[in-house]
Amino acid sequence: MYDYKCEYCDGVVKERIIKKEVFKHKNGFVMLEDVPVGICDECGYRYYHASILKIVEEIANGKRLPERTEVIPVAHLVNQ
Ligand SMILES: [Zn+2]
Numbered sequence: 001m002y003d004y005k006c007e008y009c010d011g012v013v014k015e016r017i018i019k020k021e022v023f024k025h026k027n028g029f030v031m032l033e034d035v036p037v038g039i040c041d042e043c044g045y046r047y048y049h050a051s052i053l054k055i056v057e058e059i060a061n062g063k064r065l066p067e068r069t070e071v072i073p074v075a076h077l078v079n080q
Contacts, residue, residue, distance in 0.1 A: 014039060018035045018036075030060055036052070
């Protein structure tokens with residue numbers, strides 16, 4: 001899925017399975033588990049394959065049902 005040269009350095013983008021990865025989209029966040037993420041072995045830049053971003057978009061748009069929904073604690077950092 002990855003194994004290509006990094007766009008930002010001379011490193012190679014290697015696939016790593018990440019337990020939990022949170023993706024931001026315009027309506028909020030989607031968390032995927034056991035995600036194959038491409039990580040540069042030099043600079044650590046993360047790459048996401050188009051098929052993963054498509055799943056995030058489908059969940060965000062309600063086209064694909066998530067397995068479950070988790071509640072995320074939110075705090076507002078004004079007037080502390
Ligand atoms: Zn790099």
